Structure formats: C-alpha cells, structure tokens
Amino acid sequence: EVQLLESGGDLVQPGGSLRLSCAASGFNFNIYAINWVRQAPGKGLEWVSSISSNMISINYADSVKGRFTISRDNSKNTVYLQMNSLRAEDTAVYYCAKASEHLTIFTGMDVWGQGTTVTVSS
Amino acid sequence: DIQMTQSPSSLSASVGDRVTITCRASQSITTYLNWYQQKPGKAPKLLIYGASNLHSGVPSRFSGSRFGTNFTLAISSLQPEDFATYYCQQSTSSPFTFGPGTKVDIK
16 A cells, blocks of 8 residues: 655744654655645645655745755655754644656655644744 | 635535636646645545646546636536545646635535
8 A cells, every 4th residue: 555654743842843754655665756745723735845756856845945854765765854943833734745756746746644743832 | 936826715515516616827837737635634635637637546527627827626516525625736846836725615
C-alpha cells in the first residue's frame, strides 16, 4: 500500500524549533518529489515547501522562507521539515504529499499523509 | 506569485444536481491546474490533474475544463459523498498556490 506517515508535531513556544518527518512506503520513493502542505484551524490549504527527487529543486512559500528547511534521505524513504523561529501563525496541521508524476515537481499531489499537528503557543 | 481565486466560496445543492466551481489564475498557468476534495478532519484527495485529467479511481461524474486562465470543476450529478470542500491548486511555478476553497453543502 502506498503510504505517507507524518510525525513530530507538538506544542512549542514561539521562537522554538521542531522537526517534522514524513516516512514513505509502498512506492519508489527515490523518483518522486514530496511536498509539505499545512492547514491552520478552520482555514484553507497552504502549500509550504517541496523537494525534488534528486534534491536539486527546493522551494518554499514566502511565509516560511528563511525559517523552514526541507530535506530528504532517500536511503530512509523519509522527508524532513525543520521549522525554526516558530510563530503563532505556524499553528496548523502539516501534511506531506507525494507528487503524482515522477521526476517532476510541476504536478499534483496524489498521496497524502494523515497530518501532524503543530501548535505554537506560550 | 500566482494568485488563485475560486467562486463561489460556498454553495448549497441537492443530491442529483449538477454543480460547477470556477477557479481563476492571476496569470497563465497553461494546464498546470489540479483539483482536490477535502472532507472535515481528513487529508485532501486529488480529483483532477492537468486541468482535465481524472485521477485514478475518481468517479466519472467529476470533470475539469480550462478556458484561458479560467478553470472549472464540474460534478454532473451530486452524490451524498460529494459534500465537501474543493480546492484548486496551480503547479506551474513555485509557490504552488491553492485557491481559497469552495464548500459544497446540502440544501
């Protein structure tokens, strides 16, 4: 079964850091880009970041640029999102999602994890 | 950055109705437009990719079309399981922005 499983969400104070993980299984992880998408409580979807299969193309939303870092370990079938200088407005459910076409980032997202909750509050 | 707008923001419809949702891009995205369905407390599901391609396993009552920078998601005959929020998303250039969503609920 094709699956993504996020972990690492937690309650953190403003200014703190957190690392999210996205573990993949059931498909050839090495040839697919992975995205992070978040959803604040009661709000819509916000694309956060993407990383290509070969790690050459990495992109961020303006709202997280300079604070978040995406990376992947193809030997572990895992993508990470390092989140620093967290703000209250980063509070959201964070989903990782697989690109629907291989070897490109310019495509939809066809497999999503169940999400992990990040709460930034003092 | 490319801005995505959707209309309407919400609509009420009955089972069996034909429903259309419009998404507009602030500049040309050719056919790099995807549609998702999300139900409360659940992850989104891909419905349409490339503006008009039905994702595997998605019922044929869903369809997508494009006219310039305007895109439409149509549901030919609304079913009870279709009541949800629908999002468009452009994938032509980063940031890969989503539209604000259209909530479809029961009339």
